[in-house]
Amino acid sequence: MPEILQFEFMRNALSAGLLVSFICGIIGALVVTNRIVFLSGGIAHAAYGGIGLAFYFGWPYMICTIGFSLAAGMVMAAVSMHSKHRADTVVGVIWAVGMACGIILTDLTPGYNVDLMSYLFGSILIVSAGDIWIMLVVAVVIMGLTAFFYQDLLAMSYDEEFARIRGVPVQALYFMLIGMLAVTIVMVIQVVGLIMVIALLTIPPFIVEKYAKSMFQMMLGSGLLGAVFTLSGLWFSYTFDLTSGACVIMVAGISFFIFLLIERLVVLIKSI
Template identity: 45%
Template sequence: MTEFLAALSEHAFLQRALAGGLLASIGCGVMGTYVVVQRISLLAGGIAHAVLGGMGVAYFFGHAPLNGALVAAVVAALIIGFVKLKLREREDTVIAAIWAVGMAVGIVFITKTPGYNADLMGYLFGNILMIGTRDLWLIAALDLAILLLVGLFYRQFLAVCFDAEFARVRGVRVDRYYLLLLVLVALTVVMLIQVVGLILVIALMTLPAAIASRFLSSLFAIMVAAVLLGGLFTTAGLALSYGPDLATGPVIILLAGSTYLLTAAVRGFGRQTGR
């Protein structure tokens, strides 16, 4: 740990990694809470994996993969949202299809791109140590957008998540807010890809909020706790992986996952002895 702290003061890339992890935790905790209480993890997973398609296409045409990811994430969110709202299609089938097709498109384009594709693993599993200053600005901008919109429409989002039918009777534009919520989830996915990669995104998005929701019973409180937990996991993951030179993203997820299991056990035990 002291080794990590010494290295942190010395290396700019570690400072950027730390800042990136902490910044990403903000949007992650807020949007992860919506994903958990609305039970749309599968949906968020579909968006996350479809993102590879956009990254691959952008990569092939020589653009920044992250820009492709942003476009693909928003498009996937809108398609999935539209299917869910308007078509009586089997939602899980559509999500699974978008999930796989997005990845297939991504792999096809990435493998067709000339040169050595060292970045592919980075997209899939993240490379927080490679976060650049430009990435930090992007994550900060996405945070700002998420906080602004959630702050502005907190009640509408709450009403839509809690009881969409009632919200509709009250004249709330349920479909519009639902799609906006999905787009914000998509933006969060993109910013977390830098940290843990698109395969691990869903765990980092949902586990902090899921842990918090075991102990707290207001949406806002869960959001705050999820942000703090996310920051804790990314920071601790960074510190623990640095010394033994482990892959940071997976270590972050293992920390979050084991904490989740631990709290599940504690709650289960507490419930049994409480009777």
Template identity: 55%
Template sequence: MIEALQFDFMRNALIAGVLVSIACGIIGTFVVINRIVFISGGIAHAAYGGIGLGYFFKFSPVLGAVIFSILAALGMGIVQRQTRQRADTIIGVMWAIGMAVGIILVDLTEGYKADLMSYLFGSILAVSSNDLSIMLGLDIIIIALAALFYKELLAISFDETFATVANVPVNTIYLTLMCMIALTVVMMMRVVGLIMVIALLTMPAAIGGQFVKDMRKMMVLASILGMFFTTVGLWLSYSLNLTSGATIILVAGAVYLLSVAVQPLLRRIQPKRAKMD
């Protein structure tokens, strides 16, 4: 891995992994606790419509993804909270419409779309300095929003009824969370692609939640785990000549399965320690 760092693209990839891991640690924790994992997947796939929009109208596909994913996130959040429709139905509809719009717009766009697949499957090795600047800016926005509305986000995550009684603007905070998920999805699409966003967003937080219960600690642990997964995945992909995004996800998946497997053993050990104390 040290040898690989002599290349600019590897250094950029490593920095991108760190920046994305910070956002995943924070937002992934809220996603897992609120049990809205598939909403993040729906937003991710709907974001493809924005990529098609960018190609068709000749502006940055990343900017298109930001706009489209935020609109999709707000749409999912509003419809879910104000209608009786099932959440999975809403997500499926948004998911399908976003993907369909993106595909049609790309079909209608003249010329060769060289890097189109990188948005679907990720291309962390192709992350540029401009991409890093965008990721840093999105990280700052996400961290600022999480810090500013931490108590409100905590309230709606654990007891929405109490939050409503306490005059917390539940709907507004929920929609803010949706927008934060959308921004995180856009950050991650260059690393693992829109297809695998849901995995990297949720697995570090899910692992962290098995070992710590405090939300702040869970965010920190999830961020550290995300950095570990991206670094090890990059090293393996470089050493074995594998696709980086898929390798990162496989590393994360292996650790998640291992953490699930050791949980029964840890539950047996803890009572014995308590008796000894």
């Protein structure tokens, strides 16, 4: 392993992977318990519109993509807040339209067309030191907000109606959650790409949920598990010269199915 670390891009990839796993643990736990997985997928794909915008106008990638994802996320949040049963359709539409925007904008961009693949499947090996600083700031802000509003977020996630009755500003909190989610997604896109964001966001919390006794444990456990997935994925990617994002997701996905299988077996053994 140490031999890997002599490359700067590998050291950057490791730090980025660890940071993103950590952020993913916090936000993923909230996504799974609030049942907004589909909405997260919507934001991830709509984010491609922001990438297209960045290239067409030559604006900075990070700012453009975060801005676009935030906008798409807020529209989805507003719709899902007011008419829950209609929300999935609207999320699906924004999902597709965002992507279409991105593709058309890259079509219109003159000259060399950027490599789509790195955004679809991630590009953790080209993460720069500057990106890592941004991730660090995002991680600190998300941790701070989550810690400060922990009780309120917990109440909203468990029993929204009761939280409302207790005077928790559920609406504002929900928008804040979607905002944090949008920023998280842009970070995760760099590691595993927008197609696979959902997996890294939801597989660790799903596995941990059953064993965690509190939301805090679920966040921490998901972060750790995500880090294990990311690091082993990176190792596979390096050793066998494969796409890093896909390797991370493969490790997570296989673990997910092994987990389900073990769970089934335990139930079976208990019933005998």
